[in-house]
Amino acid sequence: MNDLFLRACRREPVERPPVWMMRQAGRYLPQYRAVRERADFLTMVGTPELAVEVTLQPVDLIGVDAAIIFSDILVIPQAMGMSLSVEEGIGPRFHHPLRSPADLERLRDVVPEEGLGYVLEALRLARRELAGRVPLIGFAGAPWTLMSYMVEGSGSKSFARAKRFLVEEPRRAHELLGRLARGVGEFLAAQVGAGAQAVQLFDSWAGALGPRDFREFALPYLAEAARLARGAGAPVIAFAPGAGWALEEIADATGADVIGVDWQTDAGVARRRLAGRAVALQGNLDPCWLYAPPAAIRERTREMLEAFGGRGHIANLGHGILPDVPVANARAFVEAVREWRPA
């Protein structure tokens, strides 16, 4: 029974920081690719047995201290009625992005037990199969990030279309963001009900907004979703990559137990800035450093661990693991954490 991760979320004493990796159930694992050969990405997400199979792989193969349910942040817009496809090497794409007021009106409200029952089922199944070996994490995309995908239709370099929607139709944007915040928060609470022992909110495109827009269009809805999730009683992790300047505001507004730190932010600086607040930190090795020779990975990982200081720290990458990283290098990162002890 390894509860290092949950103890670190609550800033309790630990022998060493727990470690997991964002996107740890992913293409860098040959065993993941083997499942992926039998089923496409959305089938894997939508089939609890397959989702659970890959969720458990990094626990068995890499030795991480937490499992995160295999899913996708775009299951929410999909459950609201938007048709989604995910093409290899291209990424997710909505067939009919939001372009008119009628598109907005057509969206259904999120009812987790109906539209997202398959995610809840996967969580129940994963929790059972883990049998207490390591804690299970649920997750969802934050409202601004979901809205930007829904408006753009896909990933984007500048998110100009989504930001144009904010500046041209701020009232409609706020309305949609409010609906998403409720849906995201209720979905996270339902995930806790189904067995998730912590939940992470990903505001993956936080960095597409300047401070003023982030404060108006992202942070209040991230906070509302976090508030609803906290009601379910499990630790909440808030991660807004690209908005490292806002760590304090994110901690204060969301009341999250854990604040994710991206790789662009200096670990020591993040720690000092949040020292006065009752939050744990999660992060933040640059995923590109997993391309380095294992000895260099170990050295960088130790530097990172020392900068965070051990207590109230969950070791992770500062972004998802890249698909072409050698498994041995991912293992070097995880092992460097497992071997380290705070001074």
Added chain:
Amino acid sequence: MNDLFLRACRREPVERPPVWMMRQAGRYLPQYRAVRERADFLTMVGTPELAVEVTLQPVDLIGVDAAIIFSDILVIPQAMGMSLSVEEGIGPRFHHPLRSPADLERLRDVVPEEGLGYVLEALRLARRELAGRVPLIGFAGAPWTLMSYMVEGSGSKSFARAKRFLVEEPRRAHELLGRLARGVGEFLAAQVGAGAQAVQLFDSWAGALGPRDFREFALPYLAEAARLARGAGAPVIAFAPGAGWALEEIADATGADVIGVDWQTDAGVARRRLAGRAVALQGNLDPCWLYAPPAAIRERTREMLEAFGGRGHIANLGHGILPDVPVANARAFVEAVREWRPA
């Protein structure tokens, strides 16, 4: 004779801040698109008469307080022997990106008067045609940004290939960055010799590096290029978008006269952080805000001007103007600056 821009670079008193826009000679102008119909992008860059024609357009049409020579940051790798194409809607692409030690050895050193004489000729011609109406700015890409394009072959989302080069072959990377720093610095000095009254260094992909890597692979070479450029006697502007956390370090390491502020950074925070240093600030309206109705653009522009405080500030966007912005909106931004007076 409008010398507001040069006075602001030196932090001398001004009636109001000068204003120009990154990429102001660009596709949002119908007159630019008319030239572009007669010649492709690289022909425009390579033909001094065409480059000068579009360089002058925003001065005549929008009323900006400075002209920036129409060119591209990738002229340096091109002059080093790398074959480049620029396709509409796709962006620049090197046909043979750097992939092996032999690729690196094949690169020629930058000799501005030889490989880049056409840029210098465009500056001479532009300076003559401007006849003192507004100052003329030259520019170059910073070493890390050039290297990442040369290794990736094109723009990239994660710059994983370029960063992989840093972690796998740090010694070769430092060698190439050193060569680029000398070439960039000498090119900027030659631009001043040819008539540029200020020069800007663009480290456009600074945000692709975490703090530790930025300090090792980007900042020292940005600083070396700035040092060589400063020797020519004109003000130097250093702009490293995505690295707002490093404003102080950039100011200290480069000795630049002006520090560019990206749109992700709060203007008031940037001003406070650099208050003790002898630098002017340039920026930083979010280019996406030019999608807003003109009244909203004017309001946001005034907020931005007040946050910078007037003295030692060059009004600009926090990134290049987007190609589909209505001309009237660009004009609303420029006019809002021209009408504003410090309290």
